[in-house]
Amino acid sequence: MRLPEEPAILEVRHAVRAWLAAHAPTGPVTVALSGGADSLALTAAAVAEADVVHAVVVDHRLQSGSAEVADRARQRALTLGCLSAEVVSVEVQGPGGVEAAARRARYAALGAAAHGRPVLLGHTLDDQAETVLLGLARGSGGRSIWGMSPFDEPWGRPLLGVRRAVTRTACRELGLDPYEDPHNSSPDFVRVRLRAEVLPLLEDVLGGGVSAALARTADQLREDGAVLDVLAADVGGDARGSGDEGVDVAALEPAAPPVRRRVLRSWLLDAGATSLTDKQLRAVDDLVGRWRGQGGVAVGGGSPEARLVVTRRHGRLSVGLDDRGRV
Numbered sequence: 001m002r003l004p005e006e007p008a009i010l011e012v013r014h015a016v017r018a019w020l021a022a023h024a025p026t027g028p029v030t031v032a033l034s035g036g037a038d039s040l041a042l043t044a045a046a047v048a049e050a051d052v053v054h055a056v057v058v059d060h061r062l063q064s065g066s067a068e069v070a071d072r073a074r075q076r077a078l079t080l081g082c083l084s085a086e087v088v089s090v091e092v093q094g095p096g097g098v099e100a101a102a103r104r105a106r107y108a109a110l111g112a113a114a115h116g117r118p119v120l121l122g123h124t125l126d127d128q129a130e131t132v133l134l135g136l137a138r139g140s141g142g143r144s145i146w147g148m149s150p151f152d153e154p155w156g157r158p159l160l161g162v163r164r165a166v167t168r169t170a171c172r173e174l175g176l177d178p179y180e181d182p183h184n185s186s187p188d189f190v191r192v193r194l195r196a197e198v199l200p201l202l203e204d205v206l207g208g209g210v211s212a213a214l215a216r217t218a219d220q221l222r223e224d225g226a227v228l229d230v231l232a233a234d235v236g237g238d239a240r241g242s243g244d245e246g247v248d249v250a251a252l253e254p255a256a257p258p259v260r261r262r263v264l265r266s267w268l269l270d271a272g273a274t275s276l277t278d279k280q281l282r283a284v285d286d287l288v289g290r291w292r293g294q295g296g297v298a299v300g301g302g303s304p305e306a307r308l309v310v311t312r313r314h315g316r317l318s319v320g321l322d323d324r325g326r327v
């Protein structure tokens with residue numbers, strides 16, 4: 001299908017072209033197509049810009065008629081010029097609520113269907129702004145306000161600089177009527193209320209440009225954070241030794257606290273810690289940077305009978321299970 005030379009679809013194409021040049025200059029790509037405006041515009045632009053495009057549509061089977069919605073998206077992908085288009089049905093189950101379970105199932109299915117190709121997702125600048133605001137408000141650590149990365153292999157997000165309104169206009173220019181997921185307008189979802197109520201209010205009070213500013217801030221923080229990650233990988237290589245030998249305090253202590261906490265965080269996650277809080281991480285770091293012979297620090301993880309505890313002995317930190325009464 002030949003695309004019209006209209007401003008919105010040209011903007012989407014430009015974004016996809018720039019992404020391909022930076023991350024996947026040759027070869028086929030997979031597009032994750034929900035049938036919504038963002039991924040429809042993305043698919044059309046990808047077909048125009050990439051060598052070969054395969055589309056994958058995930059049917060979560062959570063609403064009646066979902067198979068028809070998925071099949072319509074599949075046919076659209078073929079009409080737009082994708083070389084192949086398949087629907088993958090998934091079983092949505094497991095912990096953490098339906099939304100989280102659907103996301104897990106979706107990413108697993110998309111990853112499996114991609115056969116090693118980059119998978120392009122239709123997240124826009126507005127999605128990025130919502131993600132950053134959510135992370136900021138929940139206070140779940142610096143990393144949560146980095147937002148989404150343009151390329152986190154295999155996941156590619158070419159539209160992070162494109163407004164949602166542009167993808168909608170692009171669909172109109174293409175004569176496509178995108179699927180409107182009823183969840184996207186249900187006030188039961190925090191993200192929907194952020195989109196419909198909070199961000200417009202912030203834009204009004206602060207005089208506009210809030211979404212773009214949030215997205216820009218995320219980009220800057222992600223770049224800064226990546227530098228700290230590299231430093232932490234270096235220090236961690238010296239301090240952690242091999243296997244479960246624990247952490248050598250002398251190798252870790254000279255590093256700056258944010259670097260130390262990164263090393264400790266990845267060590268603890270590898271050791272099975274879960275839901276690590278900033279408070280716990282700082283208490284573990286105190287065993288390094290503010291040592292005064294204090295006792296062990298319990299962190300999330302372990303089992304109902306025994307908790308995971310970090311202790312310092314003979315210049316090394318170690319982590320192990322301790323029964324609940326002891327520390």
Ligand SMILES: Nc1ncnc2c1ncn2[C@@H]1O[C@H](COP(=O)(O)OP(=O)(O)OP(=O)(O)O)[C@@H](O)[C@H]1O
Pocket residue numbers: 031032033034038039056057058059060103106120121122123127
């Ligand atoms: N059912 C689906 N099938 C294929 N791809 C999908 C599907 N749903 C979403 N996607 C892909 O994910 C992108 C983001 O979708 P959406 O914003 O609805 O998901 P989200 O749950 O907010 O994202 P995330 O899962 O990263 O939090 C879409 O533009 C599309 O590329």
